[in-house]
Amino acid sequence: MLEVANLEVVYNDVVLVLRGISIEVPEGEIVALLGANGAGKTTTIRAITGLLDVHEGDITKGRISWKGEAIEKMDPADIVRAGITQVLEGRRIFAEMTVDENLKTGAFTSKSKVSEAAAYDRVMTMFPILADRRSSISGYLSGGEQQMLAMARALMADPELLILDEPSLGLAPKLVQQVKEIIVEINKQGTGVLLIEQNANMALSIAGHGYIMETGKVVMDGASDKLLQDEDVQEFYLGLHVSGERKSFKDIKHYKRRKRWLS
Amino acid sequence: MLSVPLVAQVGGTPLETLITKTIDGLALGAIYALLALGFVIIFKATQVLTFAHGAVSAMGAYLVSYFAITLNIPGRWIPDLPVTLQFTLSAVIAIVVAAGIGMALERVFIRPMIGEPLFSIVMITIGLDIVIRTIVGDYIGQGNTVVTGAPWGFLSQWKIGGVIIQHAQVATIIVAIVTVAVLMWFFKSRIGIAMRATAFDQEAAMAQGISAGRIFSLAWAIGAALAVLGGIFAAVPPRALGVSAGTAFFALRAFPAIVIGGLDSIKGAVVGGFIVGMAEVMAGHYLSSVTALGIGFNTVVPYLVMMAVLLVRPHGLYGTVEIRRV
Numbered sequence: 001m002l003e004v005a006n007l008e009v010v011y012n013d014v015v016l017v018l019r020g021i022s023i024e025v026p027e028g029e030i031v032a033l034l035g036a037n038g039a040g041k042t043t044t045i046r047a048i049t050g051l052l053d054v055h056e057g058d059i060t061k062g063r064i065s066w067k068g069e070a071i072e073k074m075d076p077a078d079i080v081r082a083g084i085t086q087v088l089e090g091r092r093i094f095a096e097m098t099v100d101e102n103l104k105t106g107a108f109t110s111k112s113k114v115s116e117a118a119a120y121d122r123v124m125t126m127f128p129i130l131a132d133r134r135s136s137i138s139g140y141l142s143g144g145e146q147q148m149l150a151m152a153r154a155l156m157a158d159p160e161l162l163i164l165d166e167p168s169l170g171l172a173p174k175l176v177q178q179v180k181e182i183i184v185e186i187n188k189q190g191t192g193v194l195l196i197e198q199n200a201n202m203a204l205s206i207a208g209h210g211y212i213m214e215t216g217k218v219v220m221d222g223a224s225d226k227l228l229q230d231e232d233v234q235e236f237y238l239g240l241h242v243s244g245e246r247k248s249f250k251d252i253k254h255y256k257r258r259k260r261w262l263s
Numbered sequence: 264m265l266s267v268p269l270v271a272q273v274g275g276t277p278l279e280t281l282i283t284k285t286i287d288g289l290a291l292g293a294i295y296a297l298l299a300l301g302f303v304i305i306f307k308a309t310q311v312l313t314f315a316h317g318a319v320s321a322m323g324a325y326l327v328s329y330f331a332i333t334l335n336i337p338g339r340w341i342p343d344l345p346v347t348l349q350f351t352l353s354a355v356i357a358i359v360v361a362a363g364i365g366m367a368l369e370r371v372f373i374r375p376m377i378g379e380p381l382f383s384i385v386m387i388t389i390g391l392d393i394v395i396r397t398i399v400g401d402y403i404g405q406g407n408t409v410v411t412g413a414p415w416g417f418l419s420q421w422k423i424g425g426v427i428i429q430h431a432q433v434a435t436i437i438v439a440i441v442t443v444a445v446l447m448w449f450f451k452s453r454i455g456i457a458m459r460a461t462a463f464d465q466e467a468a469m470a471q472g473i474s475a476g477r478i479f480s481l482a483w484a485i486g487a488a489l490a491v492l493g494g495i496f497a498a499v500p501p502r503a504l505g506v507s508a509g510t511a512f513f514a515l516r517a518f519p520a521i522v523i524g525g526l527d528s529i530k531g532a533v534v535g536g537f538i539v540g541m542a543e544v545m546a547g548h549y550l551s552s553v554t555a556l557g558i559g560f561n562t563v564v565p566y567l568v569m570m571a572v573l574l575v576r577p578h579g580l581y582g583t584v585e586i587r588r589v
Contacts, residue, residue, distance in 0.1 A: 049470060051466060051469060051470060054378075054465070054466050054469065056378070075474070076469045076470065076472065076474075077469070077472045077473065077474045079472075080470075080471065080472030081472060085470070085471070085472070086470055088466070088467055088470055092464055092466070092467035092470075093467075094459070094460050094463045094464060094467065094468075095463070096459070096463055096583070097456070097459060097460070097463070101456050101459075104453065104456050105456055105457060105460040105468065105471045105473065106471050108453070108457050108471050108472050108473050109471075109472035153471065154470075154471075157471070157472060
């Protein structure tokens with residue numbers, strides 16, 4: 001189980017981005033982390049996976065523990081070895097390399113050739129599209145295929161917790177549906193998933209629990225079916241009017257102050 | 264730098280001269296290719312163009328002389344060791360030592376600078392260049408040339424008709440080919456792929472569990488090893504009598520090669536190296552009679568080629584213009 005408690009992150013020693021957030025990802029579950037741009041979702045996962053350094057960020061307060069062990073001071077490679085891998089926002093595949101080579105980087109922490117081969121087979125059955133394109137240069141894959149590759153690459157490390165940062169970014173609705181099915185499939189095989197999304201509808205439909213972030217704080221959390229029923233969530237994230245009809249911008253009075261969480 | 268070939272060219276038919284010169288050009292190109300590869304590997308992995316390369320290569324060449332001549336390693340334990348083998352073994356030791364020094368340099372001077380502006384890091388490498396060059400220069404002595412030994416003889420050569428092939432040239436070309444082959448294999452291996460990944464996108468590589476720091480030190484180790492390999496060939500007959508203060512500047516002559524090849528391309532470094540070597544030798548021979556160009560015009564030619572290439576292809580011959588789907 002991953003536990004983040006009262007986490008505070010500062011960038012460049014001055015910009016306070018996370019203001020004491022706490023989340024939990026129980027073993028083998030899908031948890032969604034939702035929020036608008038700039039809410040601090042990506043920062044949260046950078047803190048978890050140890051990649052804050054690259055961005056001049058520092059954890060100033062709080063702790064992160066994985067299976068009861070503090071990991072906030074570990075370096076990224078050790079965190080991957082401990083069983084947490086992530087798919088970065090915007091896929092970030094190694095465009096110059098072939099599909100197979102990309103997958104090999106994912107297996108960098110693999111303990112043996114045997115486990116690497118097993119992970120490779122598993123990934124190839126899960127993503128048949130990639131099997132056809134093993135030796136093509138990955139930069140020429142389509143956006144959807146690149147997302148599949150990024151997910152496959154992360155799975156090569158055989159993680160116990162997979163963190164996905166906006167896997168639906170820039171994908172057509174049909175592909176979003178496909179990504180969603182794959183996440184469910186990954187979870188079914190026993191991997192926990194922390195899903196960061198702006199597409200709240202998609203995320204909440206598969207997650208067991210959801211957190212909603214705004215300006216560096218968790219403003220709301222609960223079981224996802226409960227969140228889906230929530231009026232504010234429906235209005236702000238699902239684009240539905242209170243009564244369940246679609247709301248037109250025409251009807252929104254521009255002087256009306258936007259509702260803030262808990263204010 | 265003494266670039267005057269120690270072997271007097273024996274005249275042959277124009278065709279035979281051309282072949283002789285081509286082989287000479289290939290041999291010089293092989294040295295440039297080795298040096299350029301070191302530059303490129305460090306640049307690809309760390310985005311730093313190191314100016315300490317020349318100093319490192321001179322240091323390595325000095326180490327070879329130190330091990331082979333001064334300490335007589337490993338010949339002092341093995342009597343009647345052939346000269347070539349003695350030299351080769353000391354060269355291997357020197358390369359390993361230099362790789363270690365390269366790693367140390369990275370760890371002490373470059374690693375703390377990660378995230379700082381590249382310009383500052385490049386300035387540090389210039390500082391390193393001056394420091395190492397001075398230290399090595401002290402050991403060599405003002406105006407001195409430290410003999411490295413002549414593993415392939417001074418004048419030993421094959422003569423086929425009017426075509427002259429020096430043993431040292433063949434050795435240089437073979438070593439370069441083997442090195443390139445080993446590197447090509449390396450870049451397909453697990454660590455090599457990790458290195459390419461880090462070069463392409465450091466954060467994404469770190470997210471896969473690749474330790475960027477280790478890759479950086481490996482890149483510097485390989486870079487230093489290649490610098491030494493190039494330096495050795497630049498400091499043995501017939502290219503030069505031994506290591507002198509000028510050996511350090513030889514590596515900088517590989518600079519047009521990496522620019523022609525396109526800074527971040529392994530293939531480019533090799534091709535660029537051979538282009539520069541060939542251009543230099545050919546110009547040295549065929550343009551030497553044109554008095555208007557003055558003496559030493561051959562060392563200018565690589566830069567002219569570089570400018571011509573850059574005009575047509577600003578990224579160099581094989582430099583990456585980002586791969587992207589249109």
